[in-house]
Amino acid sequence: MPLLKRTTFPLLETPENLDPNEKVFQIRFTKEIFRDYQEYLNRLNLYRQKVWTCEVSGKSNLTYEEALVCEKQAAVKAQQLPKELIAPVLRMIQQYRTLSFTDLLEKVYSSLQLDPFEGLELHAKKDGSEAACKILKVIGSGSTKSCEVGWLDQDNAVVNTSLVKADDLIRKKAPASRNTLKIFIRDSTSKRYPWIVNADLAKKYGIEIEPPEDIMNGEGLYQGMKRFANGEVASKKLKKDEKLVELPVKYPIDDLLVKPATDDPVLSKRPPLSRDFRVPIDSVGDLLMVWDFCLSFGRLLCLSPFSLSDLENAICNKESNLILVVEIHAALFHLLIKDEGEYFTFLLNKKKILKVTLVTWAEYLCNFLEMIRKEEFSSKVSTIRRGHYGLLDTGLKLKVLRELVEEAITTSAVREKLNEWIDQQQALAAAKREDARKNREEQKLNMEGVPENGRNYTDTMQNDKECPRNQRGGKEEKDLNILLSSKTGDGKTFLV
Numbered sequence: 413m414p415l416l417k418r419t420t421f422p423l424l425e426t427p428e429n430l431d432p433n434e435k436v437f438q439i440r441f442t443k444e445i446f447r448d449y450q451e452y453l454n455r456l457n458l459y460r461q462k463v464w465t466c467e468v469s470g471k472s473n474l475t476y477e478e479a480l481v482c483e484k485q486a487a488v489k490a491q492q493l494p495k496e497l498i499a500p501v502l503r504m505i506q507q508y509r510t511l512s513f514t515d516l517l518e519k520v521y522s523s524l525q526l527d528p529f530e531g532l533e534l535h536a537k538k539d540g541s542e543a544a545c546k547i548l549k550v551i552g553s554g555s556t557k558s559c560e561v562g563w564l565d566q567d568n569a570v571v572n573t574s575l576v577k578a579d580d581l582i583r584k585k586a587p588a589s590r591n592t593l594k595i596f597i598r599d600s601t602s603k604r605y606p607w608i609v610n611a612d613l614a615k616k617y618g619i620e621i622e623p624p625e626d627i628m629n630g631e632g633l634y635q636g637m638k639r640f641a642n643g644e645v646a647s648k649k650l651k652k653d654e655k656l657v658e659l660p661v662k663y664p665i666d667d668l669l670v671k672p673a674t675d676d677p678v679l680s681k682r683p684p685l686s687r688d689f690r691v692p693i694d695s696v697g698d699l700l701m702v703w704d705f706c707l708s709f710g711r712l713l714c715l716s717p718f719s720l721s722d723l724e725n726a727i728c729n730k731e732s733n734l735i736l737v738v739e740i741h742a743a744l745f746h747l748l749i750k751d752e753g754e755y756f757t758f759l760l761n762k763k764k765i766l767k768v769t770l771v772t773w774a775e776y777l778c779n780f781l782e783m784i785r786k787e788e789f790s791s792k793v794s795t796i797r798r799g800h801y802g803l804l805d806t807g808l809k810l811k812v813l814r815e816l817v818e819e820a821i822t823t824s825a826v827r828e829k830l831n832e833w834i835d836q837q838q839a840l841a842a843a844k845r846e847d848a849r850k851n852r853e854e855q856k857l858n859m860e861g862v863p864e865n866g867r868n869y870t871d872t873m874q875n876d877k878e879c880p881r882n883q884r885g886g887k888e889e890k891d892l893n894i895l896l897s898s899k900t901g902d903g904k905t906f907l908v
Contacts, residue, residue: 414479415465420694422807424455424791441477454787468599486595493588493596496531497524499617501588502609505597506619509607516607517594524587528559528578535582536561538574542582548573690728691806698810699724705817706740712825713743727809732802733770742768744816745776751823758783774801777812784815 413420424444430436436445437452439459446452459476466472466479468486493501504520511519528547535542545561548570552558557578562570588596601607614621691699703723706715718736726736745768748755759766759779768776778797781789789812792804801809820826 413467414474414476414483415467416463418465420467422788422805424788425805427791428795441480451787451790458787469595470598487599493592494531496529496533497587499619500524500529501593501596502600502613502617502619505601505607506609506614506621509601511607513597513607517590517597520593520597521586521588521590524593525583528557528581532587533564533568536576537580537582538563544568545576546570547581551575690724691810695807695810698807698814699727702740702810702813702817705820706743709820709826709829712829713747715739715743727813728806730802732774732799734802737801738770738773740813741773741777741816744820745773745780747820747823747825748780748816751825753823755780755783755819774799777801780816780819781812784819786815789815 415421423442424446426445427436427447430445434447436447437449438445439452439456442459444455446455462473462475464472464474464476464479466474466482466486468483471479471482474482501520501524504523505516508516508519528550530547530550532547534545534547536545537543538545544564546564547559548562549560550557551560559576559578559581560573561576562573565571597607600610600613609619609621611621613619687693689696689699699720703720706713706723707717710717722736723740726734729737745755749759749766749768756766759776762779764776764779765772774796778793781793781796788808792808795801795803
């Protein structure tokens, strides 16, 4: 399915109550049917624009039809990877799935160039000459790695076998090109970071797709960064004679630095990643966005907290007037009306009564969809107006809610709340910097001192300020001698 702005573009559903004798307009390569000629032209013009991306190869600046052809060609190229390389490549993808796509591609390509794999056909030294062979088994590891190879005749049949050192193997060409690997990786994974191997391929080749143990245990998430108890980052290594002193915790601090109490439950192991969402996988982001917004601005919206599963179940339900769905929509409409922005003006122009209820909320939703004027929603307005909101596709419901949330974020009430939180965060950061500055000054003062009379340099300078200038002559000379003198092991003092 070609991508628009790196996201899947859903096709329109067939119009309801379509008469076999009715004259309609159909797009040849998507089979979409339109009753209205203008809607047909708008959609066709969109498909003809070079804004589409091939989902498999990642090639961009294509028309929709060109992207479809590119996907078919890329799928054929993905099958050009030799069968003996599929399993090791999939294992490397799963091993290095947290890398960027470019780094992952280079890692797999270089590993295929350097490491031997069972089933790989190449050349090796035999009796002082080169001969074609096939790796049957890899023995050992590192510098002692060797391979059991089968020597091939002109028909690529194994004649005999022998043991060959890995250094004696000769590769005259790469087992697979970068372009072939690039297409195979995109075709066999989730097509986005992290690069999870498709479930059917993982099952076929015995690839473990569960998160690694270090991530499950919460380790490795902040590699290379150490923090002290007061939140300061240790950017330099401690010397051998230094000891890490656990400083007292000064609140407020970051959530990640809060130490668990003795009676808190042990959370040493992270729960497994959840993939059993009821909503389509490409709609999970919209689901999380709507849920997070409603919880973050619950007081502003006058919404009680609710769980993610409650929202998911409500969205997937086919009933049209579920309490949670109605309350979320009504709260967002009240916010938009109170802001007196574009939506408020639109309702005034239509002479609507500005009161959202259990009965009228669907009509306000239709007004909102008419205001934003998006093609994917325009054909569903009549369905909602007839009271059949629950029959809409789950992904479409979440897209509508996402549009409402994005509109709500632009309101003055939400912006003021965000600015308030930003100010609080900046004040907290300033307080942390001030505490850190005071700690450094205290440590500096503690390190500075004069063992002769128990006074430090700061005390001396303060006393000098209180003395008249004409009375400081001998005193300044005496203090200077004290500061610039050092003692040897036998107690003798030398002036520098």
